[in-house]
Amino acid sequence: MFNIKDSKFTGYDYNDWFRYLKRNDRERLKIDFSSEHELTNREREIIFPSVRAFQRGEQSDGKCLVKAAVRFAKKYGEDKYPDVMKLFIREENFHSSYLAQYMNHFNEPLKKNNGLDHIFRKLRQSGGLFMEVSVLVTAEMIALSYYSALGNVARMIDSPALADICGQMLHDELPHIVLQSHTLGLLGTGPVKNAFRRFLMGAATIAVWIAYGDLLAQGGYWYKKFRSENFGYLAQSIEIADKTF
Ligand SMILES: [Fe+2]
Ligand SMILES: [Fe+2]
Numbered sequence: 001m002f003n004i005k006d007s008k009f010t011g012y013d014y015n016d017w018f019r020y021l022k023r024n025d026r027e028r029l030k031i032d033f034s035s036e037h038e039l040t041n042r043e044r045e046i047i048f049p050s051v052r053a054f055q056r057g058e059q060s061d062g063k064c065l066v067k068a069a070v071r072f073a074k075k076y077g078e079d080k081y082p083d084v085m086k087l088f089i090r091e092e093n094f095h096s097s098y099l100a101q102y103m104n105h106f107n108e109p110l111k112k113n114n115g116l117d118h119i120f121r122k123l124r125q126s127g128g129l130f131m132e133v134s135v136l137v138t139a140e141m142i143a144l145s146y147y148s149a150l151g152n153v154a155r156m157i158d159s160p161a162l163a164d165i166c167g168q169m170l171h172d173e174l175p176h177i178v179l180q181s182h183t184l185g186l187l188g189t190g191p192v193k194n195a196f197r198r199f200l201m202g203a204a205t206i207a208v209w210i211a212y213g214d215l216l217a218q219g220g221y222w223y224k225k226f227r228s229e230n231f232g233y234l235a236q237s238i239e240i241a242d243k244t245f
């Protein structure tokens with residue numbers, strides 16, 4: 001489990017985030033497929049259903065999010081926030097492209113839509129920035145557990161390309177969680193919002209486990225561990241938001 005709340009990112013303002021994301025944008029992962037071997041049918045069955053879903057989930061044009069970010073920037077005088085979120089959306093689209101490259105290498109078809117992703121998107125767009133960012137950060141906290149599990153599976157099946165992708169995702173997602181937690185803090189925290197965030201995490205944890213528990217278990221995440229890590233990340237996110245507020 002990662003320590004998010006004590007990372008160097010927790011003191012960042014939006015100017016720092018802009019500089020960080022710009023710098024990160026110059027260091028994109030070049031995936032090396034030269035050591036990949038053919039995957040067995042069983043290995044494909046284990047990894048691709050969830051990889052396909054996350055490939056889709058990481059991808060977004062971010063139009064609603066940018067609109068909400070512009071409104072927030074005006075209201076709170078945080079001029080840099082929309083630019084930060086544009087760089088953030090760009091980074092998420094790179095994540096999607098890493099997984100797409102991996103799937104293409106193994107001739108696996110990409111998926112246009114999936115049920116869970118659809119629910120996440122509708123939910124995000126159903127409210128203002130609080131809703132957008134709360135749902136987003138819930139998915140990102142679950143992503144930390146998921147890519148940890150997928151990375152373990154990648155090493156088990158000897159797929160260095162997939163292990164590298166997972167490493168890059170973990171490297172990028174942890175700061176994202178700090179960034180969204182900072183914004184949630186500026187929007188104001190409190191017991192009702194925190195209860196809602198716990199409800200979201202509980203529902204998302206169950207839904208992802210039902211859909212992709214097989215992969216998570218192969219990667220060393222039984223339900224109890226998956227749930228406790230997700231809620232551990234949420235506790236850290238709430239702590240960061242409370243400190244910002
Ligand atoms: Fe991502
Ligand atoms: Fe992210």
